[in-house]
Amino acid sequence: MERILTGNQAIAYAARDAGIALGVGYPGTPSTEILETLVNLEDAVAQWSPNEKTALEVAIGVAFGGRRALATMKHVGLNVAADPLFTVSYTGVAGGLVVLVADDPGMHSSQNEQDSRHYARAAKVPMLEPSDSQEAYDFTRLAFQLSEEFDTPVLVRSTTRVSHGKSIVRLGDRVTDLPTAQAPQDLAKYVMIPAFARQRHRVVEDRQQRLRAWAETAEVTRVEYRDRAVGIITSGINYQYVREVAPEASVLKLGMVYPWPIEAMRAFAAQVDTLYVVEELDPFIEEQLRAEGIAVTGKSRFPIFGELSPKIVAEGLGLPAETAPAAQDLPLRPPTLCPGCPHRGVFAVLRKLGVTVTGDIGCYTLGVGAPLSALHTCVCMGAAIGVAHGLEKAGVDPAKVVGVIGDSTFLHSGITGVLDMVYNHSRATILILDNGTTAMTGRQEHPGTGKTLAGAAAPQVDLEALVRALGVEDAAVVAAYDIKAVEARIKQSLAHDGPSVLILRHPCMLIPHEAGVKRTVNEGACKLCGACLRLGCPAISKVPVEVNGKVRHRPAIDLLLCQGCGVCAEVCAFNALDPVPDGEPVGVA
Numbered sequence: 001m002e003r004i005l006t007g008n009q010a011i012a013y014a015a016r017d018a019g020i021a022l023g024v025g026y027p028g029t030p031s032t033e034i035l036e037t038l039v040n041l042e043d044a045v046a047q048w049s050p051n052e053k054t055a056l057e058v059a060i061g062v063a064f065g066g067r068r069a070l071a072t073m074k075h076v077g078l079n080v081a082a083d084p085l086f087t088v089s090y091t092g093v094a095g096g097l098v099v100l101v102a103d104d105p106g107m108h109s110s111q112n113e114q115d116s117r118h119y120a121r122a123a124k125v126p127m128l129e130p131s132d133s134q135e136a137y138d139f140t141r142l143a144f145q146l147s148e149e150f151d152t153p154v155l156v157r158s159t160t161r162v163s164h165g166k167s168i169v170r171l172g173d174r175v176t177d178l179p180t181a182q183a184p185q186d187l188a189k190y191v192m193i194p195a196f197a198r199q200r201h202r203v204v205e206d207r208q209q210r211l212r213a214w215a216e217t218a219e220v221t222r223v224e225y226r227d228r229a230v231g232i233i234t235s236g237i238n239y240q241y242v243r244e245v246a247p248e249a250s251v252l253k254l255g256m257v258y259p260w261p262i263e264a265m266r267a268f269a270a271q272v273d274t275l276y277v278v279e280e281l282d283p284f285i286e287e288q289l290r291a292e293g294i295a296v297t298g299k300s301r302f303p304i305f306g307e308l309s310p311k312i313v314a315e316g317l318g319l320p321a322e323t324a325p326a327a328q329d330l331p332l333r334p335p336t337l338c339p340g341c342p343h344r345g346v347f348a349v350l351r352k353l354g355v356t357v358t359g360d361i362g363c364y365t366l367g368v369g370a371p372l373s374a375l376h377t378c379v380c381m382g383a384a385i386g387v388a389h390g391l392e393k394a395g396v397d398p399a400k401v402v403g404v405i406g407d408s409t410f411l412h413s414g415i416t417g418v419l420d421m422v423y424n425h426s427r428a429t430i431l432i433l434d435n436g437t438t439a440m441t442g443r444q445e446h447p448g449t450g451k452t453l454a455g456a457a458a459p460q461v462d463l464e465a466l467v468r469a470l471g472v473e474d475a476a477v478v479a480a481y482d483i484k485a486v487e488a489r490i491k492q493s494l495a496h497d498g499p500s501v502l503i504l505r506h507p508c509m510l511i512p513h514e515a516g517v518k519r520t521v522n523e524g525a526c527k528l529c530g531a532c533l534r535l536g537c538p539a540i541s542k543v544p545v546e547v548n549g550k551v552r553h554r555p556a557i558d559l560l561l562c563q564g565c566g567v568c569a570e571v572c573a574f575n576a577l578d579p580v581p582d583g584e585p586v587g588v589a
């Protein structure tokens with residue numbers, strides 16, 4: 001059967017067809033749609049975990065139990081899951097274990113552009129890298145086979161273009177003969193105390209050699225000889241760029257990017273006059289070739305930053321750049337909070353209070369941008385709490401520092417940060433911006449939403465009770481749109497001599513809802529002060545008006561965009577934002 005699928009969809013089909021017992025992960029662009037696809041496939045079971053570490057541990061349990069499991073995450077998620085990854089490399093598996101990691105070169109939606117290939121080397125696990133949706137399907141299925149054959153977890157690395165690009169996929173037969181679960185019995189294999197782990201390390205090193213030997217002659221190590229003046233070693237999406245701009249060049253396409261098939265690379269190098277490595281991000285393959293004494297051109301011609309493209313590859317190979325489609329000069333469209341976003345008013349309050357805001361990863365990171373301009377740090381998921389605590393230890397006045405973190409991020413990795421605050425007598429004030437979803441990645445469920453990935457009812461964690469159970473006495477829930485109450489409660493917490501956690505609650509605007517009372521500008525009352533414009537609401541635009549010979553700006557509200565949150569009316573000191581009566585025609589008012 002053939003279908004047009006994204007790489008992510010193809011991975012989901014492959015996992016289902018390989019007979020997995022479970023797909024498990026935590027959302028993160030560009031990996032999120034894998035589990036969202038999987039959960040809707042017949043006979044497939046998929047679930048979100050609170051974070052990538054727990055996801056991988058659940059997948060490890062499935063694999064220890066003799067069944068196949070897929071764990072999915074974005075590149076930074078693999079940092080969170082790294083602890084179990086390095087040791088499951090030692091234990092190996094019973095059922096196949098595949099860890100799908102999706103990298104984001106160019107940082108379309110990430111806080112760094114780490115190259116996950118280093119994890120394969122560091123954890124000593126094989127890594128496959130598909131270059132289109134068909135390979136995403138085939139390599140995922142192959143990964144399960146290799147996992148069982150070599151008794152190892154297998155990493156499959158995707159990147160944004162492979163995950164989100166679409167191409168035709170021929171689906172294979174589904175595995176129907178599924179093994180029954182077995183509880184693990186082999187202590188020396190599954191209990192990693194030093195005495196056993198020392199033995200397992202030897203097994204891992206031996207496995208590395210066997211995997212390398214496999215890669216030397218594997219079908220996924222593909223040599224394509226054409227004109228031998230130029231030879232290119234490449235993998236993943238870069239293979240497509242190379243074929244597009246240098247169709248005459250000879251190519252060695254690596255399907256397994258670790259362990260490297262070094263003899264195949266050496267043999268290829270000997271057959272071509274000039275050897276290039278075309279790889280995104282780090283010189284991972286290039287450095288290995290150099291270490292083996294193989295002359296190669298790589299990062300001196302291709303950037304270490306960002307994504308490659310046909311144009312960049314053409315230029316690096318010294319080919320006329322016109323052979324590649326021209327890059328479009330599109331206008332920049334900086335991301336912004338949605339109209340009606342419950343985070344907006346909170347940032348208006350924080351800006352007004354003039355506090356230092358330690359931020360976190362989520363829609364609320366957009367509080368950094370003008371005109372809100374009220375976020376001062378952002379490191380990784382959960383860091384808002386530790387960084388606020390650390391600023392206090394550095395000597396910054398805790399009455400002038402506020403940490404902000406979303407509900408999904410708090411449950412992912414914020415709980416231990418609050419525990420640390422309580423344990424070490426921090427006075428920091430933390431705001432949990434609870435919009436009832438994981439909005440940034442497209443509105444996924446989490447343990448605070450009361451629903452599973454499959455849409456079934458689930459126990460809903462009570463954030464306030466959780467925070468109190470951690471030992472926070474100054475904890476409260478405040479309605480996020482009520483910005484006067486938000487301001488008053490934040491001030492109270494800043495003055496409190498101990499750790500404080502406020503849960504600012506209103507559902508995300510992406511959750512289906514009825515709009516509130518929309519607003520329109522009362523031109524007679526408006527004093528052109530700009531307070532509403534400084535909210536940065538996409539529904540409010542600036543209209544130039546002439547006043548006493550000077551150009552000033554009057555707000556105008558697009559009633560199609562307005563969600564009726566009322567925050568603009570709350571910040572207006574002149575009551576100039578009138579409610580629009582029900583049934584009034586919408587348009588720009």
Ligand SMILES: Cc1ncc(C[n+]2csc(CCOP(=O)(O)OP(=O)(O)O)c2C)c(N)n1
Pocket residue numbers: 026027028029074076077078080110111361362363364381405406407408409410433435437438439440441
């Ligand atoms: C370790 C890690 N995993 C996943 C992601 C992807 N990601 C970015 S923000 C976010 C969560 C956002 O949800 P929430 O904290 O509730 O804030 P919201 O976007 O809803 O405001 C996720 C999962 C990431 N950046 N880092």
